[in-house]
Amino acid sequence: MAPTPAREPRRRGRPGYDQDAVLAAAVRLFNERGYDYTSMFDIAVALGITKSSVYHHISGKEQLLQMAMDRALDGLFEAADEVRALDVPARERLEQLIRRSVLVLSERFEYVTVLLRVRGNTEAEQHALARRREFDVVVTELVKQAQAEGGVRPDIEPATAARLLLGMVNSLTEWYRPRPGGADAIADAVTALAFEGLHTISPGRTPPDRH
Amino acid sequence: MAPTPAREPRRRGRPGYDQDAVLAAAVRLFNERGYDYTSMFDIAVALGITKSSVYHHISGKEQLLQMAMDRALDGLFEAADEVRALDVPARERLEQLIRRSVLVLSERFEYVTVLLRVRGNTEAEQHALARRREFDVVVTELVKQAQAEGGVRPDIEPATAARLLLGMVNSLTEWYRPRPGGADAIADAVTALAFEGLHTISPGRTPPDRH
Structure with a gap:
C-alpha cells in the first residue's frame, strides 16, 4: 500500500510560516525536556531568534x-x-x-x-x-x-x-x-x-x- | 474465576510497616501531582508526621x-x-x-x-x-x-x-x-x-x- 501523503498542517494567524516554525520547535522541546522545563527563552534559542521575535508570533507557552x-x-x-x-x-x-x-x-x-x-x-x-x-x-x-x-x-x-x-x-x-x-x-x-x-x-x- | 488475592508487598529494612506506609503515601503524591512537585515535606504532611520522622525510614525522594x-x-x-x-x-x-x-x-x-x-x-x-x-x-x-x-x-x-x-x-x-x-x-x-x-x-x- 502506498504511504498516505503527510497532511499540510493548517496555518493560523498572519505570519503563518513563522508561527508553524515556532510551534514545531516548541513541541520538540516540550517532548524532550517536558513542558514545565521549557521556557520561551529556550524556544527562541532553539530557533536562533530573540525572545521578543517569538512573542511577535505567539502570546506565550x-x-x-x-x-x-x-x-x-x-x-x-x-x-x-x-x-x-x-x-x-x-x-x-x-x-x-x-x-x-x-x-x-x-x-x-x-x-x-x-x-x-x-x-x-x-x-x-x-x-x-x-x-x-x-x-x-x-x-x-x-x-x-x-x-x-x-x-x-x-x-x-x-x-x-x-x-x-x-x-x-x-x-x-x-x-x-x-x-x-x-x-x-x-x-x-x-x-x-x-x-x-x-x-x-x-x-x-x-x-x-x-x- | 475467583479474584487473585492481592500479594503482600515485600517489606524492606527494619521499620517495615512504616517504610511501606511512607512509600504508599509518596507514590500516591507522585501520581497526583508529579514526582518533581512532591517534596519530602509534602509526604510528611500526608502522613501526619514530621519530616525528620520520614527521614528516619527513608534516605530521600x-x-x-x-x-x-x-x-x-x-x-x-x-x-x-x-x-x-x-x-x-x-x-x-x-x-x-x-x-x-x-x-x-x-x-x-x-x-x-x-x-x-x-x-x-x-x-x-x-x-x-x-x-x-x-x-x-x-x-x-x-x-x-x-x-x-x-x-x-x-x-x-x-x-x-x-x-x-x-x-x-x-x-x-x-x-x-x-x-x-x-x-x-x-x-x-x-x-x-x-x-x-x-x-x-x-x-x-x-x-x-x-x-
Whole structure:
C-alpha cells in the first residue's frame, strides 16, 4: 500500500510560516525536556531568534501547548468525520478509524505525544482531556454499533474495547519512530492484532463443527 | 474465576510497616501531582508526621522512587519466571504472561503508574527503563517462539507484537481503576482482544472451504 501523503498542517494567524516554525520547535522541546522545563527563552534559542521575535508570533507557552493539542485532536476528529461518511458496516468503519488514528499519530507524532502527556493542570489541558474523552466515546459508539450488527464479538464491553484499541494506538508514542512508508505497515499490524488476533486460528470461534 | 488475592508487598529494612506506609503515601503524591512537585515535606504532611520522622525510614525522594519502580518491575519479572516454568506451548505462556501482567498492574497499580511515567532523568530512572526494555525482550522472545511453533500468526514482527501487547496492558494505568474482582475481567478482555481479535469470525483465517 502506498504511504498516505503527510497532511499540510493548517496555518493560523498572519505570519503563518513563522508561527508553524515556532510551534514545531516548541513541541520538540516540550517532548524532550517536558513542558514545565521549557521556557520561551529556550524556544527562541532553539530557533536562533530573540525572545521578543517569538512573542511577535505567539502570546506565550500556553498558546503553543494549546495549538499543539489542537493539531493532534483536529487530526483525530477529521478522521472520525471521514469514517462517518463511509457507506460500509460499522465493523469496517471501526477498523478504518483505528487505522487512520495510527496514520494521524504517525503524521503528527510530536503533537500527539504532547497531547498524551497532558494531565489536566490548566483549563486548556482540561479542555483537551475532554476532547480526548469525546473521541473515546466516538470509538465506543462504533464498537456498540458493530456489535449490534454482529460484526464485533459481543463479549467485550464496548468502552473497554475502545480503551484497549486506543491504548494500543497511543502506545506508539512510547516506542514507534515515524519513518517514510512505516505508517501503513504499523497500521496493518495494529488492525491485524486488534481485529483478527494473534492466534493462528482463533479457538472457540471457528465455524460450527461439520459432523 | 475467583479474584487473585492481592500479594503482600515485600517489606524492606527494619521499620517495615512504616517504610511501606511512607512509600504508599509518596507514590500516591507522585501520581497526583508529579514526582518533581512532591517534596519530602509534602509526604510528611500526608502522613501526619514530621519530616525528620520520614527521614528516619527513608534516605530521600530518590529512594522512594527507586522502591516504587522496583516494586512494579519485580512483579513483572516474577510473573515472567512463573510463566517460564509452565510446561505448555509458547503461545499459552505468552497469553499467561500478558494475563499476569494485567494482574500485576492491577495489584500494584500506583507503583506501575509511577514506573510508566518515568522518562530517564536520573541513573535510577535509566536503570528502570533498561529493566522495562528487558521485559519487552522477554515478551518478544515468547512471540518468536510461539511463531516458530505455529501458535502465533507469522505476519506480525515479534518486537512489534510485544510492544502492542504491552502498550495495551500499560494503557490500563490511564483509564482503569482497580476494584475487587475487576482484574480477572479486564485480563479476560485484554487476552480475548489480543489473541482472538474483535472480529466475530476472523476473515482469512477460517478453515479451508469444504467445496
